[in-house]
Amino acid sequence: MRWWNRKPGERVEWVLEPLVAVGPLRFGMNPDEVASALDGAIAHVSQGLGTGIGWGYYTDWGVTAVYGENSGLVGVAVDAMDGPLVRLRDIDLIARVPSEVHADIQDLARQEGAAVRVNRSGDPEIEAWGVSMGASQERGLSPEGYTQRLDTVITDALLVGPELAEDPFGSEPVIHWRDVRDEPPNVGAWPVRAEQERQHWDWAPLESVGPLRFGMKPQEVAAALSEEPAARHGRYPFGTSWEGAGQWILDEDRFDRVGVTAHYSCGHNRPPTLGAVTIHGRSGPQVEFEGIQLIGMSVSAVDTALVQHIEERDLSLIVGCGGDLGVKGLNMYVRATRAGDTVVSEARFCKAEWEDHG
Known part of the structure; x- marks a missing residue:
């Protein structure tokens, strides 16, 4: 039940x-x-x-x-x-x-x-x-x-x-x-970066977040962040038996110092370009939407503020695959990440064509 x-x-x-x-x-x-x-x-x-x-x-x-x-x-x-x-x-x-x-x-x-x-x-x-x-x-x-x-x-x-x-x-x-090999291992500590220690980034919906513009190549993302990826995750496409495994495709880069993950869109003979950015709740930069702080906050408080904003302006609420909340048309989802016995808010910002699957 x-x-x-x-x-x-x-x-x-x-x-x-x-x-x-x-x-x-x-x-x-x-x-x-x-x-x-x-x-x-x-x-x-x-x-x-x-x-x-x-x-x-x-x-x-x-x-x-x-x-x-x-x-x-x-x-x-x-x-x-x-x-x-x-x-x-x-x-x-x-x-x-x-x-x-x-x-x-x-x-x-x-x-x-x-x-x-x-x-x-x-x-x-x-x-x-x-x-x-x-x-x-x-x-x-x-x-x-x-x-x-x-x-x-x-x-x-x-x-x-x-x-x-x-x-x-x-x-x-x-x-x-459940394959956890691509998930960053946790040693049992859950430090949350203080608000005064976080960078503050602007967000232009469907276009950019902080120094990252959608459509950037992976090397341009690393240069904009002045950091090399701490981890890279990708996959081999499913091909026919005579095609073999095919060329490895980059899906995402994780940048631990800044506290973000870059997600890439790509395809056959199409190199990876930035399609979405997840800002980590425990360590990432602060981003605001209409005065609502989206990162490192109480998830219930952010959810309440978003719903109130939507109701006051007669907008539409979007619910993502994992119960993440967003405003229709912005392709942004407020997510939750664990911080010990609690959770704090993080967010994923996407280009217009990006279909988020959690």
Whole structure:
């Protein structure tokens, strides 16, 4: 049952038996056995189910089942808002304040002599238990009954069997579900740059943001920022078997000193040019829209100010793929980025032809 339809106390509770089972799901089950254990649930979003490596998201339960080479269950991802409340010993793992869960895990690990490390999201990971923690932005209902973003994050988790416990998110079955290798690793710290330490950039909708003009080549972007990319992400196009992998295509450059990511549009025989810019919430320059500070602020406050601006001027609200809010015609989306137990606002500014997919 999705969280907005669930009454208090209706959330199912599961017990984690480390490396063996979580609730009714035992590692090694095939997809049919998982569906049966979940009362005949259907994976409404899936890939490769029953063909070996694959995964399925069971919407009604808020869990994703990840399967290995022989279609055996090797991992269960539990959603923060919709998933079961999983309990390990005396610790509730799901839908809690991350720092509080981290402290409880450290205490239990000391008692049991288990080693705790930090995973790529900056959260605790315990090989002895097959537990890799994470967090997602919390959501709620407005007085009018609409879903709204909150300024807090709550815990979710990836729970795995013994074959994946050494590196849960680095294993090939999990990578097919969620590939985090291109995400910048977090060491467990969440510094947010003070307002007085941020640059202040102007924004010309659909044309430019700060010194970056849409249509720039990657080398022009780096020159305008006086910084070389800290990371570059791209892909090989899908070609026919006789074409091979094709030429590598640059998708984005991340600039950590300035605090921005440049996103490029490109195509066959068309070199990459700047199509969108994400300004990072924790570290990027400040940008204002009609007196509203968009970067590094309370997400709920920015959302409220944007909605008020839109209603007062009879404009139209746009909601992006991840629930990001924007004003119709500007191709700008206010996003959220984690800052420990909370989130702060960041924004993506796009050229007119850019279709944002989160």
